[in-house]
Amino acid sequence: MRIKLPVWVLAGATLAAIAAVPSGAVAHRDEEPTVIAHRGASGYRPEHTIEAYRLAIASGADYIEPDLVSTKDGVLVARHENEISGTTDVSTKPEFASRKATKTIDGVSVTGWFTEDFTLAELKTLRAKERLPQVRPTNTVFDGRFEVPTFQEVIDLARTEGRKLGRTIGVYPETKHPTYFQNIGLPLEEPLVRVLKRNKLTGKKDPVIVQSFETANLRKLDKLIDVKLAQLLSSSGAPYDLVVAGDPRTYADLAKADGLKWISRYADGVGVEKNLVVPRDASGKLLAPTTLIRDAHRHGLIVHAWTFRAENQFLPADFRIGTDPNARGDVYAEYALFFRLGIDGVFSDHPDTAVAARLGFSR
Incomplete structure (x- = not known):
């Protein structure tokens, strides 16, 4: 079926940008787009905390997304990176001062504190803090309140809150730096599989999607x-495992029809940076959409795009309101554009806005 855009969704949009979508780039979709809460409702609470995930579920998200890294004792926990000085209060803990280190992660030198140097019990003594305090100062009132959750705790929350609401809440874990963790003797795959099997989440119909930037x-x-x-694709760079193997393919190569065909041999979908679907020029204005969604669908792949955020600095110039980079722009117009193109799902820091946009769009 062809989905039409409701007038209210387009009220603040740059209509020309949406009207310019070429018909050949439009995909047909029989189901409503999925809303994935990016690191929880991270626009409103410190990311990767139980409260961020809980708020995302209450906002209507279909999936909550934990990024997974390993502790020293092999437990999977939810952190955006294994370096945790930006998302916890570890730097204020004198008992852990000696743990500060410099390591090479995916070819990049990083200094800080790393989850693989802490047991789970030690990590549980830390408290989360807002990663983007200048962008989201209201989130800082929650600094110091929440623990670092385990993957199991995220699954437990999804099931408990789902039962309360009478609907299924999925989990969408991302394995972070799998080659790195493999090389230090803490592979992510086997612990991930053990947790999923323990929770009877093992089949295609179960509410779980595993994603990675590596192949x-x-x-x-x-x-x-x-x-x-789901294979994650960025608008720059290459999967680190391919780099290590001497494989010259980049994310740009994998986003082409032949690359998507190859991905379809092992994956069910792709999670793509928004610019791979609708590029922007040097000033941040929208250019003509690519055929990525259409090409992926032809190979049986679902397409989820990341990351939708309400603040001006993260939006195309077409949809910004005013000049304050941290003020809210017209994120609804951006959703409308991607829904029009046939996207299967969106990762959002503000899942309530995605749910509202989807409701208006479907109507």
Whole structure:
């Protein structure tokens, strides 16, 4: 069916940008787009905390997304990175001052404190803080309140809150730096599979999608478990496992028709940076959409786009309101554009806005 845009969604949009979508780029979709809460409702609470996930569920999100890294004792916990000085109060803890280190992560030198140097019990003594305090100062009132959750605790929350609401809440974990963790003796795949099997989340119809920016670990997981898998694609760079293997392919190569065909051999979908679907020029204005969604659908892949955020600095210039980079722009117009193109789902820091846009769009 062809989905029409309701007038209210377009009220603040740059209509020309949406009207210019070429008909050949438009995909048909029979289901409403999925709303994935990016690190929880991270626009309103410090990311990757139980409260961020809880608020996302209450906002109507279909999936909550924990990024997974390993502790020293092999437990998967939810952090955006294994370096945690930006998301916890670890730097204020004198008992952990000696743990500060410099490491090479995916070819980049990083200094700070790393989850793999802490046991779970030690990490549980830390408290989360807002990662973007200048952008989201209201979130800082929650600094110091919430623990670092385990993957199991995220699954437990999804099930408990889902039962309360009478609907299924999915989990959408991302394995972070799998090659790095493999090389230090803390592989992510086997612990991930053990947790999913323990929770009877093992099949294509179960509410779980595993994602990664690397390819080798997804290909490995494809042989270990039958849950849905999603290959993440950035608008720059290359999967680190391919770099290590001497494979010259970049994310740009994988986003082409041949690359998507290859991905379809092991994955069920792709999670793509928005610019791969609708590029922007040097000034941040929208250019003509690509055929990525259409090409992916032709190979049986679902397409989820990241990351939708309400603040001006993250929006195309077409949809910004005023000049304050931290003020809210017209994120609804951006959703409308991507829904019009046939996107299957969106990762959002503000999942309530995605749910509202989807409701208006479907109507």
